[in-house]
Amino acid sequence: MTRLADRLGLALPLLQAGMGAVAGPELCAAVSRAGAGGTLALYKEPPARAARLVREVAAATPRPFGVNVVPEVTGPATCLEQLRAVLPELPRGAFVTSFGLPDADVARAVRAAGHPLVIQVGTLAEADAALGLGAAVLVLQGTEAGGHLLGRLPGDRLLAEVRARHPHAVLAVAGGIATGGDLADAVARGADGAMAGTLFVPVAESTAHPTFKRRVVEAMADDTVITSLFRIGWPHRPHRVLHNSLTTTDQRAPATFIATTRVDGREHPIPRYSAAAPGNGTTGRVGEMAMYCGRSCTRVTDRHPAAVTVARMSQEYESAHRPRATSPGPSTNTTARKRLPKPIRIQER
Ligand SMILES: Cc1cc2nc3c(=O)[nH]c(=O)nc-3n(C[C@H](O)[C@H](O)[C@H](O)COP(=O)(O)O)c2cc1C
Structure with missing residues (x-):
């Protein structure tokens, strides 16, 4: 159907993002x-538990699935340990x-084991x-995305630049x-x-x-904000979250x-201000936690x-779908797309 689907053996050219606290074995296997x-988030999982989760997925789906690492959070050595356990x-x-560029050792380990590397x-x-x-697939993240942001360009603009350089x-x-x-629309744009x-x-x-699920379903794009507030455990990386009582005030509360x-x-x-998202095993002041969410939430309703x-x-x-060989055709989205790239706004507090 597309080179992505062919390369990874998928029926639909769509990857589910690895997401800490969200994308466990059940989601990964169901999407696969x-x-x-379907993709299993390894995030900060200890290697032995990561291997057990992978076995659960492998037993639950006969179709291709992925595992996701975040080297800038784990550090290269722990990332390699996770991979040595799961490969x-x-x-x-x-x-x-991989979220962001992995070390050469990590990339080599994946390639040597014969698995496509998606960066x-x-x-x-x-x-x-x-x-x-040696990435087999590049994922180009635009600033509309939920979660931590790797760049400062809207997706359309990044896709145009990368496609022009790497046809x-x-x-x-x-x-x-x-x-x-x-x-x-994305396929029509290249x-x-x-x-x-x-x-x-x-x-x-x-x-x-x-509560996180409900808020994503109820949210509109402008209920999301790019901030650097939730930096404990994952510093130096702006992130798009749903606004909450911490993002809407200039007062800094203690990180208790x-x-x-x-x-x-x-x-x-x-x-408070942890990068951890609330999962179904979380209790406490969940509403003050980082609920990562992209601007696509306006059109997200599925429970x-x-x-x-x-x-x-x-x-x-x-x-x-309009085949690329002909003309891209009119947009199938009802939502207006950005025409000019705008610099992203980050709350620096
Ligand atoms: C709740 C949530 C958690 C995320 N956690 C991760 C993660 O652990 N690893 C990763 O590679 N990307 C993570 N991302 C970012 C995604 O890879 C991707 O860039 C983003 O989901 C795309 O935008 P969208 O959410 O609007 O679809 C996360 C995104 C969300 C919404």
């Missing part, structure tokens, strides 16, 4: 079974996604570097994708597919906290513990099983 690129558990055809980048220079590391690279866009029409995160936060198999998250029977305290969401995306994509 439905024919899209032997990955079935043939599984892929590895998410936010600038043209990072795209060049990712291809130099044969396999490119997916991240940010702004919530319907099959959005996906078809992408080979897309990655979506926010779309999958509210679905049944997501492990996001129920406001919640706990239970993982494998153990309680982990969460300070169904992921299979229903992926089937809807497929049907909409099929009916909206």
Whole structure:
């Protein structure tokens, strides 16, 4: 259907983003079974637990799936340890996604194990570097995206720049994708597919906290804000979140513990301004936590099983798709797209 789908063995050229506290084995396996690129978030998972989670996914889907690492959070050594634990558990055809550029050692380990390496980048220079590391697929993240932001350009502009420099690279866009029409538009603009995160936060198999799911479904794009507030545990990287009582005040509250998250029977305290998102094992002042969310939330409504969401995306994509060989055709989105790139606004507090 597209080079992305061919390269990763998917029925639909759509990757589900690895998302800490949201994308566990159930979501990953459900998206994979439905024919899209289900992805397990490894985030800060200890290697032994990461390997166990991968085994759970592998037992639950016969189709390709991915694992996601965040080297700038774990550091290169721990990232390599996570991969050494999970690579032997990955079935043939599984892929590895990295948020930002991984170390050369990490890239080599993935390639040596025979798995496609998918690298998410936010600038043209990072795209060049990712291809130099042997990435099979680049994910180009625009500033519409939910979560931590790798660059400062809207997705359209980044895609145009990278496509002009690398006409044969396999490119997916991240940010702004919530319907099959959005996906078809991205393909018409020169992408080979897309990655979506926010779309999958509210679905049944997501492990996001129920309040987080509800807020994503209710939110409009302008309820999201780019901030640097939630920096404990992941500093130096602006992030797009739903506004809350912390983002809407100039007063700084103390970074005391406001919640706990239970993982494998153990309680982990969460300070105010932590980068941790609320999962279904979180209790406390959940409303003050970082609820990562992209501007696509305006069109996100699905609380169904992921299979229903992926089937809807497929049907909409099929009916909206205009082959690139002809003309791109009119936009299938009702939402106006940016014509000129605007610098992003970051709350610096
Ligand atoms: C709740 C949430 C958590 C995220 N966590 C991660 C993560 O752990 N690893 C990662 O590579 N990207 C993460 N991202 C960013 C995604 O990779 C991607 O850039 C983003 O979801 C695309 O924009 P969208 O959310 O509007 O679809 C996260 C995004 C969200 C919304």
